[in-house]
Structure formats: structure tokens, C-alpha cells
Amino acid sequence: MxxxxxxxxxxQHSEKAAFVGELSRGKMHPTTMLDxxxxxxxxxxxxxxxYIIYGAIALIGIIAVLVIAELNAQATKANSGTATSVLSxxxxxxxxxxxxxxxxxxxxxxxxxxxxxxxxxxxxxxLPLGFFGLMVICFFIGKDWQNRTFRNQILAGHGRIQIYLxxxxxxxxxxxxxxxxxxxxxxxxxxxxxxxxxxxxxxxxSVGGVTYNPNPAGVFCVSFFMELLxxxxxxxxxxxxxxxxxxxxxxxxxxxxxxxxxALIGIIVYGLGYFNANSYYQLREWLVSYQMGQxxxxxxxxxxxxxxxxxxxxxxxxxxxxxxxxxxxxLKTAGSSLILIGAMGFLGGRAFVKRxxx
Amino acid sequence: xxxxIQNEFIISPGVRNNPAELIVEAKHxxxxxxxxxxxxxxxxxxxxxxxIGLVGKNGAGKTTLIRVITGVAxxxxxxxxxxxxxxxxxxxxxxxxxxxxxxxxxLYNNMTATExxxxxxxxxxxxxxxxxxxxDKLEFVGLDEAYHDKRKVKDYSLGMRQRVxxxxxxxxxxxxxxxxxxxxxxxxxGIRQIRELLLRLNKEKGVTMMISSHxxxxxxxxxxxxxxxxxxxxxxxxxxxxxxxxxxxxLIIQTSDNSAAYQLLKNKNFDVEFIKDSLNxxxxxxxxxxxxxxxxxxxxxxxxxxxxxxLEDYFMNLVTSAADRVFDAKGGNI
Numbered sequence: 058m059x060x061x062x063x064x065x066x067x068x069q070h071s072e073k074a075a076f077v078g079e080l081s082r083g084k085m086h087p088t089t090m091l092d093x094x095x096x097x098x099x100x101x102x103x104x105x106x107x108y109i110i111y112g113a114i115a116l117i118g119i120i121a122v123l124v125i126a127e128l129n130a131q132a133t134k135a136n137s138g139t140a141t142s143v144l145s146x147x148x149x150x151x152x153x154x155x156x157x158x159x160x161x162x163x164x165x166x167x168x169x170x171x172x173x174x175x176x177x178x179x180x181x182x183x184l185p186l187g188f189f190g191l192m193v194i195c196f197f198i199g200k201d202w203q204n205r206t207f208r209n210q211i212l213a214g215h216g217r218i219q220i221y222l223x224x225x226x227x228x229x230x231x232x233x234x235x236x237x238x239x240x241x242x243x244x245x246x247x248x249x250x251x252x253x254x255x256x257x258x259x260x261x262x263s264v265g266g267v268t269y270n271p272n273p274a275g276v277f278c279v280s281f282f283m284e285l286l287x288x289x290x291x292x293x294x295x296x297x298x299x300x301x302x303x304x305x306x307x308x309x310x311x312x313x314x315x316x317x318x319x320a321l322i323g324i325i326v327y328g329l330g331y332f333n334a335n336s337y338y339q340l341r342e343w344l345v346s347y348q349m350g351q352x353x354x355x356x357x358x359x360x361x362x363x364x365x366x367x368x369x370x371x372x373x374x375x376x377x378x379x380x381x382x383x384x385x386x387x388l389k390t391a392g393s394s395l396i397l398i399g400a401m402g403f404l405g406g407r408a409f410v411k412r413x414x415x
Numbered sequence: 416x417x418x419x420i421q422n423e424f425i426i427s428p429g430v431r432n433n434p435a436e437l438i439v440e441a442k443h444x445x446x447x448x449x450x451x452x453x454x455x456x457x458x459x460x461x462x463x464x465x466x467i468g469l470v471g472k473n474g475a476g477k478t479t480l481i482r483v484i485t486g487v488a489x490x491x492x493x494x495x496x497x498x499x500x501x502x503x504x505x506x507x508x509x510x511x512x513x514x515x516x517x518x519x520x521x522l523y524n525n526m527t528a529t530e531x532x533x534x535x536x537x538x539x540x541x542x543x544x545x546x547x548x549x550x551d552k553l554e555f556v557g558l559d560e561a562y563h564d565k566r567k568v569k570d571y572s573l574g575m576r577q578r579v580x581x582x583x584x585x586x587x588x589x590x591x592x593x594x595x596x597x598x599x600x601x602x603x604x605g606i607r608q609i610r611e612l613l614l615r616l617n618k619e620k621g622v623t624m625m626i627s628s629h630x631x632x633x634x635x636x637x638x639x640x641x642x643x644x645x646x647x648x649x650x651x652x653x654x655x656x657x658x659x660x661x662x663x664x665x666l667i668i669q670t671s672d673n674s675a676a677y678q679l680l681k682n683k684n685f686d687v688e689f690i691k692d693s694l695n696x697x698x699x700x701x702x703x704x705x706x707x708x709x710x711x712x713x714x715x716x717x718x719x720x721x722x723x724x725x726l727e728d729y730f731m732n733l734v735t736s737a738a739d740r741v742f743d744a745k746g747g748n749i
Contacts, residue, residue, distance in 0.1 A: 084542040085587065088511060096537040103526050205521040206534075208487050213538035213587070214511025216504075413488035 090223060093215050097227040106196055107231070110189050111238045114153070117184065118242030121149050126250045145256045146247040147277045151353050153239035154284040155185040156291060157316045187288055188316075190235030191295040192309055194228045198296060199305025205415045221406045225296050232292035236285065260355050279383060280352040283390050287349055290394040297405025303415070319346045342382070345397065348390045436463040437499075438591055438623055439484055444493035446479050446647075453479040455647040456493070461591070461625060466617045468638030469627035470730060476647040477627040478518055481593050485515040498590070511539065514589035516597060520580020524569035528553060528561040528579045531568060532586060539587035552582040557608050573600030581609065585616070591623045592616070598633060610637055631726040645734045658729070660686060665724040666696040666705060671715040679712050680705065690732050697724070 101107060125144045132141040201207050210220050255273035262269045294315065299308040323346045341347045439461035446454040454476050461467060471477045482488040484495060486506065494501055498509040522531050529549055536544035550562050556578040568576055577600055584592055597613070598606040614637050616622040625642075628634045634641070641658055643651040653661075669692065670676040677694055680687040685705070686697040696705055702721065709716055722728075 086540045086542060088538065088540040092537055092540050096534050099530075099534060099537055100523065103523075103530060105525065200523065200525070204523055205517075205519075206523060208485070208515070208517065209521050209535060209583070210538060211486050211507075212510050212513055212515055213535070214508050215538070216507045411489075413482070415487075 088214050090215070090219050092213075093210060093219060093223045094226060096210070097223055098230075100200075101197070101227060101231070104193075104197060104200075106193055107234070110193050111234060114186055114189065114235060114238050115242045117186065118239050119246060121152070122146075122243050122246045122250060122252065125149065125247070125252055129252065142253050142256050145253050145259060146243055147255050147259070147273065149243060150240065150277070151280060151284050152184070152186050153190075153236050154187045154288045154349065154353065156188045156191070156349065157185050157313065157320075186239065187232075187235065187291070188313075190232050190288075191291055191312055193235075194231050194292060194295040195299050195309040195312060196305045197227070197231065198224055198299035199303075199308060202303040202415070203305065207414050211414070217410045218406060221300060221409050224300070225293060225402065225405075228292045228296035229289060232288055236288065276355050279387065280355050283352045283387055284349065286391060286394045287345060287352070290345070290397040293398045293405075294401045297401040300405040301408040303412070316346070319344060323347050339385075342386050342389045343393050345393060348386065348393070351386060352390075437461075437496075438463055438465075439495060439497060441484065441495040442493055444480070444483055444490045444495060446476075446483055446488065447491045453647050454483065454490070457644075457647070457649050458493075459642055459649055459652055461623060463590075463623050464617070464621055465623050465625075466613075466637060466639040467625045468631075468634035468641045469625055469644065470629070470631060470634065470641055471627070471644035472629060472734070475644045477644055478595055479647070480644065481515065481517055481595050481625070481627060485513060485517065485593055486510050487515075487517065511587065512590040513593065514584035514587070514591070515593040515595075516577075516580045516584055517593075517595045519599075520576050520583065522568045522576060522579060522583070525567055527564060527566065528558060528568055528571070528575075528582075529564075531579060532583055535583045535586040541586060544586075548586075552585050553579075555585065556582045556612065557605075558582065574602060574605050577601055578605070578609070581612070588620075589622065591625070593625045595627045596629075597626060598628070598630070606633065613637060631730060635726050643730060643733055650733055658726070661697045662724050662726050662729050663697075664699065665722050666699045666702050667693050667720050667722060668696065668705070668709075668716060669693045669718040670709060671717060675712070676709060676714050679708060679714070683708060688732075690735070693718075695724075695732065 125146070125148075128144055129142045132143045133139065135141075201210075207220065211217065255277070258270055259273045260271050260276050295308070295312050298311045298315075299305070302308040302311055323341065323344045326341045326344065329340070342351075437460055439459075441460070442458050444454055444457045445452065457476075457480060469477050469480065479488065483490050484497070495506075497506045498512055500506055500509050523534065526534070532549045532552060533544060536549065541548060550559075553559060553561050558575065558578050561575070561579070568579055571579065577597065581594070581597060584594070592613075594613075598609050601609060610633070613624060613626065617624055617637075626634065626638065635655070635658075638655055640652065640654045642649055643653070667690075668676070673689070673692070673694055677687055677689060680694070680696060685699070688695050688697075699705060702719070706716065706719075724732075
């Protein structure tokens with residue numbers, strides 16, 4: 058063919074471009090999962106969406122702290138200048154775990170419950186901050202589908218299982234980043250503005266003449282770590298959907314649908330309570346949406362349940378309390394979270410291993 | 416497709432630049448997508464140092480074949496070994512020795528060219544890539560200015576993206592490069608540069624290459640052998656020397672008994688093939704030799720003409736011929 062001619066052209070090739078033999082080869086080491094993880098971190102560092110979402114969460118945190126400071130200042134003013142706090146930082150500390158579909162069951166609080174609820178549970182319901190974090194996961198993984206860059210990872214000798222596990226680890230870090238951003242913002246700024254961590258009798262409740270007033274720090278810690286566990290399982294869920302559906306919006310939509318379906322199941326189980334009041338709440342305690350609601354409202358240890366009272370000739374819902382449910386709820390939360398992590402983790406990995414990539 | 420016919424099409428590879436080491440050995444690979452057999456019992460070998468042109472029309476199965484041997488897609492049936500390993504773990508590990516650019520470069524659009532190369536360097540375990548390594552790769556593909564360019568690759572032209580893709584392929588010093596339409600979107604100067612670059616990698620570094628294209632004239636400038644694929648079947652694997660003998664002047668004859676004429680010329684070591692109702696005789700220096708032979712055998716010549724057979728003509732004839740033979744084998748009339 059024309060190879061002889063090409064050689065001539067080659068010889069005339071500009072000296073500017075480095076010849077192959079002169080190229081710096083670079084020192085290389087055998088690739089490991091750590092290299093893959095480093096690459097994911099490098100990508101994360103260069104993902105604008107991460108900064109936008111984290112920044113937005115920090116901004117919301119600042120606003121939330123300022124609102125609380127203002128409400129407390131008003132309460133102090135109304136109390137003739139005596140320092141009075143109606144809201145504490147712990148009441149907004151779990152907002153970062155909020156996702157759609159989770160029941161908000163804020164327990165009865167002392168003092169100005171109306172203001173408290175307006176400033177805390179309402180914000181948690183309408184601003185699902187945790188969901189934004191899961192959205193970042195869907196879009197971060199989705200970029201690899203969109204850009205067809207999974208093949209780069211495969212062509213570096215990394216197995217698909219390795220890729221999946223590293224992606225899950227990165228998803229965990231993204232979720233953790235949301236929590237850290239929120240907590241760092243509210244606790245640091247809140248401390249500067251002298252907002253208390255807890256207020257007096259924050260988790261106190263009185264039922265049937267008996268006052269229940271648990272240790273605030275204890276309730277908070279249990280709730281925080283249980284919420285964190287649930288949130289991590291949801292991060293696994295988001296990552297798994299992102300590997301099952303090779304499209305950011307598709308995975309995101311399915312994630313949202315999952316929450317709605319979970320909420321729907323919760324409502325159905327709730328409805329069952331009318332027929333079997335003695336056991337429905339025990340069944341409900343297995344549901345992630347219910348768990349999130351309980352812990353978000355620090356209501357793990359006591360929660361109102363309902364029984365039918367047909368003595369009036371019509372259904373009357375009576376409130377009864379089940380103190381001492383914390384341990385059972387924590388165990389069920391850990392169980393259901395681990396089941397979710399295992400099942401969805403497996404399904405996501407299996408889908409990725411079997412799938413032909415673009 | 417009938418297996419006997421199909422196997423007949425897979426002409427025993429005569430392409431052996433370096434018979435010492437087999438890099439890829441594909442055996443009876445098939446790939447079925449929903450209702451479509453994209454690869455049908457494909458077998459072929461790639462040896463170290465080969466520069467193979469993978470030739471086929473759009474939809475012939477080129478990209479599918481590349482996707483399968485680069486581990487991006489799973490074959491429905493069949494096996495292939497990569498650098499001697501045929502088990503899943505070994506193939507996965509050896510994929511680190513392979514660089515591929517399938518259809519379009521796989522780049523992170525939200526990153527610069529340097530950052531994209533950085534991701535590849537991290538993945539490949541290149542240490543201190545910013546110490547000239549990435550710059551060298553970019554210079555090599557003629558993108559010197561991209562090293563400090565703050566533009567994201569999404570803002571690059573198709574040709575520039577193609578170059579970045581090739582630069583990324585070169586990270587980690589691959590032993591096998593599989594490139595799907597690497598000159599796609601490049602201007603003539605860019606095509607020339609990429610061609611020279613690939614030749615240099617092959618000649619100077621001994622990088623084995625498989626390059627798919629449907630622009631045959633382009634491939635003919637550097638391929639040392641060819642794999643022709645059509646409808647998911649490899650119809651021919653041939654060296655560039657053998658191909659060179661087949662293209663160029665071709666004598667097209669029609670006789671009273673084409674079958675007898677075919678046998679006669681074949682026996683006299685002419686490179687002859689059936690194309691529909693005529694015979695194509697390649698590499699004929701003096702057409703009188705052919706005429707005398709036919710005359711001596713009492714085979715009447717009905718028509719004769721000489722044509723210049725381009726690579727495209729050869730490929731089209733090959734594909735048409737293969738399709739006809741499949742049709743005949745399935746009960747079509749001759």
C-alpha cells in the first residue's frame with residue numbers, strides 16, 4: 058500500500074511532538090481498589106453539583122439558626138428580659154435526614170409548641186434536606202452512564218464488583234458529607250449565637266397523670282445514630298437504583314417513588330390499626346418511613362397509638378402510650394436498615410455485573 | 416446462518432506479523448440483542464504487533480465485536496482469551512493492558528482535558544502524572560495548548576475530543592489498542608496526524624492495534640491486515656499484501672461454463688473468485704494467458720473486461736458474494 062510513502066511523511070514529521078521513545082513513561086504501580094477510590098474522590102472534587110447542594114444546605118442551616126435565635130430573642134423579650142429559650146439546636150439537628158414520605162410525628166413538647174412546630178417539624182417536612190444528598194448520589198453515578206466512563210474503569214483492570222463497591226463507598230461519603238455540613242453549620246453558628254443544645258423538659262410528655270421526662274442528650278444521641286443508620290441505608294438504596302437504571306433522572310425518579318410507596322405502605326399498615334390495635338404499631342415499627350418519623354421527632358420511646366372505642370356507637374380514637382419502645386424500635390430499625398443495605402446492595406451489584414455497558 | 420457456510424467464510428488467517436504471541440483469541444463469539452444477532456459465531460485471532468483494520472458497513476457488528484473483546488459487553492456465547500487468560504478474573508486483570516475508544520471518547524464532560532487524563536492516570540496507577548506525563552500525552556496528539564486550557568471538554572470540537580480520547584488511551588502504555596472510528600470528526604490534517612501517531616505507536620512501540628472504520632481508503636494507509644465483517648459474521652481475514660494483490664487491475668470474464676473456468680483457473684493458481692454470473696481474476700499481468708487457457712480447455716468466452724478494483728469495490732463484492740452464498744445455501748436458486 059502506501060506505507061512507504063507514509064514512512065517518508067513520518068520522517069518529515071515535526072520535531073515538536075515528542076516521539077514515542079522519548080515520552081516519559083511515568084512510574085506505575087499495580088492498580089488496586091484504592092486507585093479506583095482515589096479516582097472517585099477526584100471526580101467528587103470536580104463535581105459542581107456537590108458544592109451547590111452542600112452550599113445550599115449550609116445556607117439553610119444558617120437561616121435556621123438565625124430564625125431560632127430570633128424566636129428565642131422574642132421569647133426573652135416577652136418574658137420581660139429574662140433569658141428564655143423556646144427552641145434548641147437539637148430540634149433542628151436531624152433535618153439533614155429528612156426525606157419525602159417520612160411521617161413527621163413530633164412528640165408533644167413543652168412550652169410554646171405552636172412556634173416550635175412551625176419552626177422545626179414544618180421545615181423538616183417541606184425541606185427534605187436528606188433527599189438532596191441522595192439526589193447528588195443519583196446524578197454523580199449517572200454521570201458515568203451518561204459519559205460512558207464506566208468503560209474507562211473496566212479498561213484499567215478494575216472488576217465490576219470493585220467498581221460497584223467503590224461507588225457505594227463514595228455514595229456513603231456523599232451522604233455523610235450532607236450530615237457533616239448541616240451539623241457543622243448549625244452547631245458552630247448556634248454555639249456562637251448562644252442557642253442552647255436542649256431546652257428544659259424538651260422531651261417531656263404527660264399521659265394519664267404520669268409525666269415522662271427522658272434525658273434529652275440520651276434521646277438525642279439514640280435518635281441521631283438511628284437516623285444516621287437509616288440515612289446510610291437510603292444512600293445504598295440511591296446508589297443501587299443508579300446502577301440498576303442507567304439514567305440519572307430515572308434513578309432519581311425511582312428513588313422518589315420508593316419513598317412514596319414506602320409511605321403508602323405505612324398508611325395501609327396504619328389503617329390496619331383500626332382492626333388490630335394491639336399489634337399494628339409493632340408491625341409499623343419495621344417501616345423505614347415510620348422509623349424516620351419517630352426518630353426525627355424524638356418520639357422513639359413513647360408514641361401515641363390508637364384503639365377503637367365503639368361504646369359511643371361510632372369510632373373514637375383513643376390515645377394510649379407505649380413507653381419503653383426505644384429498644385424494640387432501635388433493633389427493628391437496625392434490622393430493616395441492614396436488610397435494605399443487603400438486598401438493594403445485592404440487586405444493584407448484580408444488575409451492574411450482568412449489564413452490557415454503553 | 417448455516418454453520419458450514421459460515422465457517423467457510425472464515426478464511427484461515429494468513430496474517431501473522433509475529434506468530435509468537437497470541438494476544439486475543441476469540442472462539443465462536445455470538446452476541447444477541449433483543450431479537451437481533453449482532454455477532455454470529457465469530458472466531459479470530461490478534462497477534463502481537465498486528466495492525467488490524469476492522470472493516471464493515473454500518474450495523475455490520477464492528478462496534479459490538481469491539482465492545483465484547485474490551486469487556487464492555489458480555490458475549491451471549493463463545494469464549495475469548497486476552498493475553499493468554501480466558502477466565503473472568505484473568506481477563507479483567509489483563510484489560511489493564513488494553514486501551515479502547517468505542518464509538519466516541521469516554522470523557523467526563525465537566526472536566527478539562529488535563530483532568531480527564533488525570534482520572535485515567537489515577538485509575539492506571541501512574542505516579543506523579545503531573546510531572547510531564549500528561550503534558551507528553553497531550554503533546555503527542557497535538558493538543559499542547561490543552562494542558563493549561565480551563566475549558567471543559569464539553570466545549571471542545573469533536574476532533575479535539577477525539578484527540579483527548581486517544582491521549583487517554585495511551586495512558587498506561589497499553590499493549591493493545593482497540594479504536595472504533597478514531598478519525599471520526601477530524602479534519603484532513605487531523606486524520607493524517609492521528610494516522611502517523613498510530614503508525615508510530617505500532618512501529619516504534621510495538622503496540623498491537625485493531626482499528627475499525629468504514630473509510631477503507633483511510634485504513635489502507637496503515638493496516639497490515641484486515642478483518643472484513645458483515646451482518647455479524649467475519650467474511651474474510653486477509654493480510655494487506657494479499658489484499659493488495661486482489662485490488663488494482665481485475666479481469667472480469669463471463670464464459671459458457673463459469674464453474675469449469677473457475678476450476679481451471681484455480682488449478683493454474685490464479686486468484687479467481689465467483690462474483691454473481693462472472694469470474695473476477697485478480698493480479699493478472701497478461702490477460703492473454705487467461706484467454707489461451709480457456710481456449711485450450713474449449714471454454715467459450717462470452718464477455719471480458721478489465722477494471723480497476725478499488726478497496727471499496729473489493730469489499731462490496733465480498734459482502735455481496737457472501738450474502739448471495741448464504742441465500743443460495745438457504746434454498747435460493749443459482
